Amino acid sequence: MVETRKIGVVGAGTMGNGVAQTFAVAGFPVVMRDLTQAALDRGMKTIKKSLDRMVSKEKISAQDAEQALARIHTTTSTSDLKDSDVVVEAILEDPEIKAKLIQELDGICRPDAIFATNTSSISVTRIAASSSSPQRVIGMHFFNPVPLMQLVEIIRALQTSDEVCETIVKLTETIGKKARVSKDSYGFVVNRVLVPMINEGINCVYEGLATPEDVDAMMKLGANHPMGPLSLADLIGLDIVLDIMQTLYNGFDDPKYRPSPLLKQMCDAGYLGRKSGRGFFSYE
């Protein structure tokens, strides 16, 4: 089994910076790469805010937070990932861009390095097929907000080796998360169950059954969800929710996964949730 010492993270956005923070808090040196210094600065700012929050809630000490921050190095050069034992990618959900990245990493990293994708809507088997060593590609699906959510859904591509799967399950436990393995299928397990529920919440608003506030209140009070489906859609990003519904709809070719017309309209309007300042609720 490959011993994991250094972590590379590609993408400093919502998921990428959360992943970098989680590994750094667990004691791993992390190199976080994005295309621009501005994106890296935004990612580091988010990490600092999240760590400050954990300190104020007494989840970690101020000293541990400071040390975690110091473990994260940022770069705009993919070649700085050459010493990474595991590289987690959390870039755009575009199969061609992901394939290009995996091929670039193939040429840079050691032959035994593992490439983990945080994709939520692209086949991990398809991503693995773009590598010259597809057995070392696996899905490591984190949940938002990454520092707080316990699960990492591990997705085995058809090509993933047993050794790579065992290493990633062990690594997930080392960073204090719970690992559960799923086969590669549209939406894997969590999004296949969760995202159609969110879509139905949006349909309830679309059909005028209740306001967003009331749909959320009903699911919190009546089903004990920590957050209502519309607030959760805003947290995940409405474009991501739409992407996952489209993947389920097209993949299974089943009308039960039809994206809500209101979800599509919200995306067309650029109302993407927290990240755009407005979704079903306002964040300005």
Ligand code: CAA
């Ligand atoms: N780092 C980052 N974000 C943090 C944080 C930290 N340390 N602490 C809190 N948050 C975030 C929340 O998003 C929210 O933001 P604001 O207050 O700034 O508006 C807020 O902080 C809530 O703060 P609370 O102190 O009230 O947080 P809490 O401890 O009560 O729990 C929660 C918040 C864990 C998010 C809880 O509401 C929850 O579990 N919600 C459901 C989350 C969920 O289902 N996530 C999965 C989404 S699906 C996915 O991610 C996969 C995919 O592929 C789409």
